[in-house]
Amino acid sequence: MVTKLKEVDAVVVGLGWTGGILAKELAEAGLKVVALERGEMRTTADDYAVPNIRDELRYVVRHDLMMDTARDTLTVRNNPSQEALPMRRLGSFLPGDVVGGSGVHWSGHTWRWTDMEFKARSMYEERYGKAFIPADMSIQDWGITYAELEPYYDRFEYTAAISGKAGNIGGKLQDGGNPFEAPRARDYPLPPLTPILASVMFDKAAKNNGYHTFPRPSANASRAYTNPDGAKFGACQYCGYCQRFGCEANAKGSPHVAVIPFAMKNPNFELRTHAWATKILKDSIGKKVTGVVYTNVLTGEEFEQPAGIVLLCAYVLNNVHLMLTSGIGAPYDPASGAGVVGKNYCYQTGAGATLFFEDRHFNPFMNAGGSNYTMDDFNTNWNFDRGPHGFIGGYNIGGGFNTALPIGYRPVPQGTPQWGRAWKSATAKYYQTAMNIGASGSVMANRANYLDLDPTYKNAFGQPLMRMTFDYKDNEHKMGRHAADTVNAIAKSMNPTAMNAATARTDPWTVVPYQSTHNTGGAIMGVNPKNSALNKYLQSWDCHNLFVVGANAFAHNASYNPTGPVGALAYWTADAIKNRYIKNPGPLAPA
Amino acid sequence: MSDPKQSRPKLARRDFLKAAAVGGAAALPQAAAAQQPAAAPPAPAGYAFLNAQEAAFIEALADHMIPADALTPKGTEIGIHIYIDRALAGAWGKGDRLYMQGPWKTGVPSQGYQLPLTPAQLFRAGIDSSNASCRKTYGKTFDRLDEKQREEFLAALAAGKITFDAGPPSRVFWTALYQTVMEGMFSDPIYGGNRNKAGWRMIGFPGAIAVHRDNIEKYRDKAFPNEPVSISEMS
Numbered sequence: 001m002v003t004k005l006k007e008v009d010a011v012v013v014g015l016g017w018t019g020g021i022l023a024k025e026l027a028e029a030g031l032k033v034v035a036l037e038r039g040e041m042r043t044t045a046d047d048y049a050v051p052n053i054r055d056e057l058r059y060v061v062r063h064d065l066m067m068d069t070a071r072d073t074l075t076v077r078n079n080p081s082q083e084a085l086p087m088r089r090l091g092s093f094l095p096g097d098v099v100g101g102s103g104v105h106w107s108g109h110t111w112r113w114t115d116m117e118f119k120a121r122s123m124y125e126e127r128y129g130k131a132f133i134p135a136d137m138s139i140q141d142w143g144i145t146y147a148e149l150e151p152y153y154d155r156f157e158y159t160a161a162i163s164g165k166a167g168n169i170g171g172k173l174q175d176g177g178n179p180f181e182a183p184r185a186r187d188y189p190l191p192p193l194t195p196i197l198a199s200v201m202f203d204k205a206a207k208n209n210g211y212h213t214f215p216r217p218s219a220n221a222s223r224a225y226t227n228p229d230g231a232k233f234g235a236c237q238y239c240g241y242c243q244r245f246g247c248e249a250n251a252k253g254s255p256h257v258a259v260i261p262f263a264m265k266n267p268n269f270e271l272r273t274h275a276w277a278t279k280i281l282k283d284s285i286g287k288k289v290t291g292v293v294y295t296n297v298l299t300g301e302e303f304e305q306p307a308g309i310v311l312l313c314a315y316v317l318n319n320v321h322l323m324l325t326s327g328i329g330a331p332y333d334p335a336s337g338a339g340v341v342g343k344n345y346c347y348q349t350g351a352g353a354t355l356f357f358e359d360r361h362f363n364p365f366m367n368a369g370g371s372n373y374t375m376d377d378f379n380t381n382w383n384f385d386r387g388p389h390g391f392i393g394g395y396n397i398g399g400g401f402n403t404a405l406p407i408g409y410r411p412v413p414q415g416t417p418q419w420g421r422a423w424k425s426a427t428a429k430y431y432q433t434a435m436n437i438g439a440s441g442s443v444m445a446n447r448a449n450y451l452d453l454d455p456t457y458k459n460a461f462g463q464p465l466m467r468m469t470f471d472y473k474d475n476e477h478k479m480g481r482h483a484a485d486t487v488n489a490i491a492k493s494m495n496p497t498a499m500n501a502a503t504a505r506t507d508p509w510t511v512v513p514y515q516s517t518h519n520t521g522g523a524i525m526g527v528n529p530k531n532s533a534l535n536k537y538l539q540s541w542d543c544h545n546l547f548v549v550g551a552n553a554f555a556h557n558a559s560y561n562p563t564g565p566v567g568a569l570a571y572w573t574a575d576a577i578k579n580r581y582i583k584n585p586g587p588l589a590p591a
Numbered sequence: 592m593s594d595p596k597q598s599r600p601k602l603a604r605r606d607f608l609k610a611a612a613v614g615g616a617a618a619l620p621q622a623a624a625a626q627q628p629a630a631a632p633p634a635p636a637g638y639a640f641l642n643a644q645e646a647a648f649i650e651a652l653a654d655h656m657i658p659a660d661a662l663t664p665k666g667t668e669i670g671i672h673i674y675i676d677r678a679l680a681g682a683w684g685k686g687d688r689l690y691m692q693g694p695w696k697t698g699v700p701s702q703g704y705q706l707p708l709t710p711a712q713l714f715r716a717g718i719d720s721s722n723a724s725c726r727k728t729y730g731k732t733f734d735r736l737d738e739k740q741r742e743e744f745l746a747a748l749a750a751g752k753i754t755f756d757a758g759p760p761s762r763v764f765w766t767a768l769y770q771t772v773m774e775g776m777f778s779d780p781i782y783g784g785n786r787n788k789a790g791w792r793m794i795g796f797p798g799a800i801a802v803h804r805d806n807i808e809k810y811r812d813k814a815f816p817n818e819p820v821s822i823s824e825m826s
Binding site for chain 1: 655658660662683686687689692694696699700701704742749769773774777779782791793794795799800801804806807811812813815821822825826
């Protein structure tokens with residue numbers, strides 16, 4: 001028995017960054033908004049406070065802020081000929097599960113993706129010819145431009161308290177910033193974080209090698225800050241408990257600090273926690289959605305929340321799952337290439353080296369999520385000629401630490417015994433004297449990498465699990481080799497006492513261990529309903545009152561962390577709804 | 592023996608929040624965890640999950656992997672066996688957050704854990720199979736082996752050279768077992784291991800105390816005082 005509730009103007013599924021931004025913006029525009037959040041409310045004062053938050057076992061190892069795979073998970077395989085099996089516990093990626101979502105436990109790296117992503121197919125074709133793009137690489141232009149998004153990147157950076165140094169203001173290069181970034185209207189709201197020793201050493205070595213390092217832009221407030229809406233941030237304490245933790249000091253740009261409180265105090269807004277959305281309802285002709293069915297997981301009761309607009313703002317994978325289980329949009333078929341929902345699922349890749357310096361003292365427990373220097377010479381630098389190397393995409397390289405806690409971070413030189421006195425003395429010695437240099441690489445869309453519904457396994461609500469089919473292709477292997485070579489060359493130039501060299505990842509993608517929570521695609525934006533699920537306003541081509549907001553909209557994955565464009569697109573979509581859709585409901589872009 | 596709680600400035604979490612919110616300019620006093628004199632042997636803690644044979648295995652394993660030396664006391668003296676017992680007895684051991692619906696297939700390694708066992712069941716079966724393997728090779732259970740034999744068996748187990756007859760895959764058991772030893776060494780002492788913060792002291796990890804805003808420059812390329820502080824000491 002489903003209880004039908006009173007209709008509201010808009011229902012938001014998932015209250016993280018995108019849901020928080022849209023809930024706030026639409027409530028302030030006068031819409032009655034209800035947010036359905038599967039997780040519970042957690043607050044800085046009660047849940048992220050010292051000392052209890054400083055618990056590596058609870059938050060890193062046992063995933064206290066993450067989705068519960070006993071209730072819902074996905075099945076995984078490397079290619080369509082394998083049988084997919086359930087991801088029985090978290091590993092490779094860690095979607096969040098509380099108010100604030102993954103925006104609570106992220107590290108804060110905030111980038112502006114550029115036209116090199118948004119126009120990937122046309123730029124590579126123009127420069128290298130159509131034949132340069134492999135036949136099975138299904139990259140396509142996104143339908144949006146950097147110039148269109150620039151004001152929204154700015155909005156997000158000022159909302160989320162980003163610390164950094166501009167590299168290009170209005171076309172004029174800025175000393176100390178990223179010379180390869182696209183032009184921005186103004187600098188970051190906060191100056192860069194204080195670099196840690198490992199980062200200083202990497203910075204110097206990379207510069208000596210002719211590269212262009214800069215402080216990584218990051219949502220760790222370098223000093224106390226009040227955002228344009230009035231949200232107050234403390235200054236980052238470099239506590240070393242950043243990634244996978246909520247921030248004690250309210251110094252991390254998180255939705256429960258930056259945007260959700262403003263929705264909460266607006267009488268137009270209502271939050272329902274423990275509300276698990278199971279289905280998006282359509283009207284009889286399937287041209288509009290009419291609301292969301294959800295289960296109150298505290299009671300098991302089912303409700304239908306009718307709404308004029310439905311905004312899917314859950315994690316990437318859950319947004320796509322809801323589209324598939326609700327029958328919205330044609331499911332993607334890898335054999336024919338037809339269909340759009342589930343298409344162009346992407347991940348990220350990387351390569352890293354560990355350097356040991358017997359005469360250094362790194363104090364790896366002191367760091368901020370973003371206190372690492374970075375270089376983009378092989379990433380957003382379009383002057384880097386990919387032609388001779390035969391790959392599309394790129395990688396950025398950073399040096400330093402992020403959340404180097406001892407259950408998970410105990411670097412020793414290769415060949416060190418795994419236990420006993422020799423292990424103990426090596427572990428004791430090298431915890432303090434090792435540092436990392438790591439490359440994070442893009443993954444281009446491929447025809448055989450996609451999401452669909454599993455034929456066998458079910459979640460706690462009796463629904464099919466999502467099935468993920470993914471592996472790295474030759475393009476990523478080539479880029480990984482290039483990245484490993486670059487990392488190793490910089491590392492060797494620093495003359496470490498010993499070094500665990502970076503190696504390219506060429507084995508199949510594996511669901512363990514942790515790699516990156518940067519899953520993208522599956523409900524992508526584009527200019528044509530035949531090959532994309534959403535238009536450039538993240539509006540469903542099929543049902544114009546459905547918006548699917550998040551990294552699901554990315555047509556492929558860059559080397560950069562995704563939250564910058566995720567936040568910018570949320571503001572972009574909010575403006576399109578407020579300024580155009582409410583006045584004249586219907587498709588916002590021509591099919 | 593001094594009470595470390597008395598020698599330490601009180602650090603209320605609300606005060607921390609306030610200090611952090613104003614920008615952390617006022618560096619908080621480092622909570623000085625008093626170096627405790629050599630602790631008296633701890634009273635036996637008792638077991639919540641492990642049976643006698645399993646406890647003997649885990650104790651022998653903890654003492655072999657973490658032998659006493661100048662860096663730390665031996666594994667059982669820092670509570671690694673207690674950590675493992677409590678972890679297995681608790682929610683994690685009983686399969687919290689583990690998707691436990693079949694059908695059950697072996698799959699390929701890239702698909703991760705696929706056994707129909709909770710961690711507690713895996714440890715029970717893995718310890719039993721390990722002892723069976725030791726009896727076959729050495730004529731006695733793991734806890735009764737001499738140091739050389741223990742080393743030989745663990746090296747073979749870690750290298751995937753041991754096959755359990757009718758038991759779970761030995762590598763899956765070893766991976767879980769090794770991880771819990773590390774957790775028992777380096778997790779906060781509230782979980783029963785890392786007693787007297789021995790694991791943290793060994794590497795110079797300061798524990799839950801974590802206000803380093805002014806320490807980045809102050810301790811650049813210098814050792815930070817090795818006086819770790821645990822959650823209970825800050826509560």
